[in-house]
Amino acid sequence: MKYDLEPRGWIVAEETFDPCRTAKCESIFAQGNGYINIRCALEEGYLDTYRGAFITGTFNKAMPDEVTELPNLPDVTAMEFIVNGERFAMDQGTLQSYLRTLDLHTGEATRTVQWKSPAGAALELTFRRFVSLDNEHIAAFSVEVTPTNQDIELVVNSGISTRNSNTGSQHCVEGEMRMLPGGILRLMTHTNESNVPISVHCLHKFSAKPSESLPVIERRRFVGRYTFRLAKGQTLRIEKLTCYHTGRDLPFTVYGQQRGTTNPDIVAAAGDALAAKFADTGYDALLAASAKKWAAYWAEQDVQIESDDSFDQLGMRFALYHLNIMIKRDDDRVGIGAKGMTGEGYKGHSFWDTEMFLMPYYLLTDPAAAKTLLGYRWRSLPGAFKKASENGYQGAMFPWESAWLDDGEVTPLYCGADIVTGKSSPVLTGMIEQHISADIAWGVWLYYQATGDDDFMNRRGCELLIEIARFWASRVEWQDDTQRYEIKNVIGPDEYKDHVDNNAFTNYLTVFAMEQAERCIKDMPTQWPDAYAKLSDSYDLNALAAELQDKKAKVYLPQPNADGIVPQNAQYLGLDAIDLSKYKNQQGVSSIYEDYSPAQMNQLMVSKQADLVMLMRIMPDLFDAETRRKNFIFYESRTLHDSSLSHGQHCVLAAWEGLDDMALDMYRHAIAIDLGPNMKSSDLGIHSASMGNVWQCVVCGFAGLEWHEGGLSLRNHLPASWQRAAFNIVWRGAKLHVEVTHAGITVTHRGGSAVEITVDGQPVKLAAE
Template sequence: MGANTYPIEEWVITEEKFLKEWNYRNETTFALSNGYIGTRGTFDEGYPFTVDEGLEGNFINGFYESEHIMYGEWNFGFPEKSQSLLNLPNLKKTKIVIDGDVFDLNQGEIINYNRKLLMKDGVVVRNVTWKSPNGKKVVAEFRRLVSLEKKNIMAIQIKLTPVNFSGKIELTTYLEAGVENHTRKTNPLIDYGPYGKHLAVKELKAEDNYLLHKGKVIHSGLSMACGSLTKCEGVIKNSEVLEEDASLTYELSVEEGKTYVFEKMIGYTCDFDIAEDKMIDFIKDELKKAMDLGYDEMEKLQKKHMDEFWSKADIKVEGDEALQQGIRFNLFHIMQSAGRDGRTGMGAKGLSGEGYEGHYFWDTEMYVLPVFIYTESELAKQLLNYRYDTLNQARDRAKILGHEKGALYPWRTINGEEASTYFPLGTAQYHVNADIAYAFKLYLDITGDDEFLVDEAAEVLVETARVWADVGCFAECKDNKYCICAVTGPDEYNAIVDNNFYTNLMARENIRDAKWALEKMKEIDKDAYDALVKKIDFKEEEIDYWDRIIENMYFPYDEKMQIYPQDDGFLMRKPWDESKIPEEKRHLLYENYHPLFVYRQKMAKQADAILGMLLHSNYFTNEELKRNYDFYQTVTLHHSSLSTCIFGILASQIGYDDEAYKYFSQSARMDLDDIHNNFYAGIHAANMAGTWQGIVFGFAGVRSNAGYLQINPKLPSQWKSYEFCLQYKGSNLNIKVAEREVEYTLLNDCELSYESLGEKIVLSKEGDKYVQEI
């Protein structure tokens, strides 16, 4: 795979031919989800593949297997149980037999083939004209969606047209329950399961046009159910129920030139939502409702949801169709991947594959949530609700780490408990606390949702701040400044360091935001404030201590270079010599070198200090930002997909426009062109969201960190214009940046006051416009 793997189309991703060697990563490209269920882009007719050639994948967000973790050497506080998103029974497969020949793209002749992801509609369509080994020609159209209207439902439609024969077609729909994860392939650095089959079949049956299954996970004890309901013009020829599989076979008598339609509704649920003894009845009911609507109506509803999303989140670029395609591909995937129920989060791979075991990381709060906060604030709120929902687990984790008060969120998790087994790159990343707090505060700043502040956000901000007030100390050797030791920042090539700049900066702001939240809560709802103070046993003297920390936070600083080193020891590490590292090992350092070798080098895997300066750029002069950017440019390897978008945004702010565009271009099509050669395991959700940030926070210069909305737009020389929308405290603003001007249009009757290029602008009513020279 390489640059422009797919034809350049603004709203469509097209696979023009079937190539087995491209199959694995195409399963991710054409993956569909709705935040609750997700499915990989495998073929409806099924096909044989090895663990290196493909992965059948169907998932429920947050539904996992847990195993006891075996350590060679164990220490107190290490996670004892794993969490892995579990691959669930597959109901997509429909075997097609054309007058005795199995429809199989590996045999016969493919006369015509294409598969399209219709991003505007939220649908995948595959068209195949195929001639069987016996010369029978058929035109097949396969349509698939994962419903945004009905969270439990996936819908499939197959249309078959015999071109040069009349005869028999058999369609066999399957329920394959004997599934297992491809852990060793998709997560090669872990040495625990789930290996083998982990979903015990409790019920499996074929009745009428239904296939139904109920299963229980061996170790986690979670239960789920799934099923399908089919509608076919033929008659049921055979039904079969085996130990782990069930099937229904339909026989059709077909006439040359006539089109025959086969529809299948597929449903999944689990005991997060419904009692185990009611699951099968629930699935049957949901499937019937979906079938009563029919596939065509389901597709209309899907398009309606997608139209609503694109009206708020689309970014229109004039002048570079390849990047336009990449932007929309990225926005489509992060939109469909986000949990929507307040109980689940969003995995770093969404629901597109098994990579990272389906874990939720800081990627959600620092990369994805800003996109939703400015475009789909209700969706952002649901993802924040997940963090509030797991606050008690974070409190328990804080105590394990020696903090009597407060909450410490896990580095990687599904159920709210820490699942990271390598603590230098996991638990030591305390900055996850501040990242989550940052997202809560950003949501409050942009939406003005005081009710959410009172109900949830203030508690999270205070409990995360309490850990920062305990983890460090005022060090005499650092002029009694507040120091935080033995942590890992975002850069995973420098672990267990003292005074990581990013961590200290974000910790200070977490504390500042917690103080603000308490003051505002007291002002809004004194009774709720008193109840919170009592609930968490908060003392006034804690605020006095917070003030000391805020005023005296330590930041490493080099007077000679006038930069902020990433941590206390960063500048004294061994200069990185890339020439000594074989090219094939450069992007896989931890797979090829001992961690201690990596930790001793003066280089960074990804944006670290630079990220902190970007998020809080209001504290730095442009010259300070330039000096630090110039330095970190020389030592950052960008071995993480989370890195280039951040450098690009800051480059734009400081006027390095060519570099900004270069970094943006690398980010925009990173997954679409499989630049890191690992897209098969799932999407890179953070980088995908970083593309949106690259335009909105980068080229358009949108900021809110000074306490109000600021916009400083510029137009990349490669473009004619770009256009997007923002939500800010109830106002909807359209922004179009062209060669010499920016045009602002208020889209609703909610007055908006903001600053553009230093000029204060007020738009009062729907349709108000303001044009400004740039």
């Protein structure tokens, strides 16, 4: 990988080719727009190729005994080039030069190759591609081929294939293939269980007329075969313009009809119309329209970093690029997957990542986008009710892994093998990692603090808070011996510890959720009367408020022991301590599993990721400054950061505690999760929550942004090797530009409402401009 190309801070590059290590770049170079993401698989394909086209909301269950997942849809990236009877492949013949880049500013990926075939034909090839930010249905490709030492015959096979699978599971039927007027190829298919219609169109345009042209229909593949005779020095340009439509696209739905249309003719007609429209357009014009939208995004969302190391800036922009392509900003029927839509990892499911790691970024830069994420949770309430009922609880027990709105819990039951027993390891998170419901309540609270959106609370927010609180009120367990409520047999954020009691993160967030619901009930009659009328029909709200007030006061909240350490859970401080230096210095992650089984890990004082540290991060006022610092140091020394969620949160705390070198090191670890030297780190997709974490490192860590009851504060923690950090945020309708240098913090009000904030301990009121 190469990260110092000009313009610095904008170009991610791969300068050598290894056919066994292509999957990482397919993920990190992935292109999309929130509706569709396409992995950047090389056109000609190699052993380690994982082609992928993913469209939000098209969830399907391939087999009855499998869980719902985001299907890998028909592929348009594959193109075969045959030169004088020899297939172009960079692992054959002689590869004389190679460079692949992703320009974050425009979203375009480019590959330049100089290659000599085994028989001696020398070629220069340039491949370009993008997924449109201007029209979410369009993806376009351009290839230029120039023979440099002899005349050649070039055969190009290019079209659409439904041979893709999710690691072997086929989600789409073979489908109907048809050639439309103007040479447009159309493939119609549908998912085999959820019955979502999918239409894919592709059109080829050439700078020279092919000597032969033939449509080829094979099983699960529809291509055009084009033959050219190129003279030495002649450049052939091929443009491949494609578009996708599905029955779950927003135009095919109305409010309340969550699933869209199952009529394939409607979907096909939409694709036909768009394909006919761009037949008169070319790659460059489509790219210009998309790049204009990217420029507008960067003008508002860029976080500028002046550092001694340009990788600091590139890592931030890489995160912002992916944060833009992973969210469907106008559709509250869908969430964000743990890999975005850049690969099959975690099956496209949404986790607690959304509220804790991604929500702050969207909320403080594009509140309307954050609102769609909470809208997705509200629309998913039926699945949460179902899970609560199945487990003997009331209210909304949100699934640990979520897919389509009414799927409910979609966490797989088993995954991987136990190193000791050799048996399949059960996935316990879906059963006992329950803090996600409290995390969603925290997200609702944070959204309202930042926006004051009473309409949202009236229509959705109050209901979410009430139903989540009802779950926790039924979940807490009264202990006669201690005369308190406890929460037993859970997994906290630290997933190396299962079947634990009184996980501090879970307990504190539970009390927080009940407290917010109680306050909500108090304010509803006057502030959110529609919500009050609706919920009063279902529940005795006064009785519920009394129950919540009683129970939250009696829930056990772990406190510092004699050494000042807050127990992460009831068992943690009694576990066996081991030397973790081997694992702290590991190149990859989870190497400790090569030495210990999950059962053995449960007995060791080692954490996978931030747990109590995460609690102190989102609730910094729980403990005094000395206790917070002492616990941060204690738990950081025992945390392996085997989760991509971890480094970013530790960075924020380290910055707040004045541990400047550690904070910067944590930031650089966070940006290296996907961009780092481990060429297998992102094979199954980028780590979406890590992207939100990277933003939090700078904005919440180094600029010290904290949110409070109706207030916002900033405090300067800029690293010594950085000269400046600047970014835009939105708070309570005010658009603010923040610039942090070693001389201080400057906040400029760029429009909207007047706002009160606190800067380096000083309260200030900012009016427009």
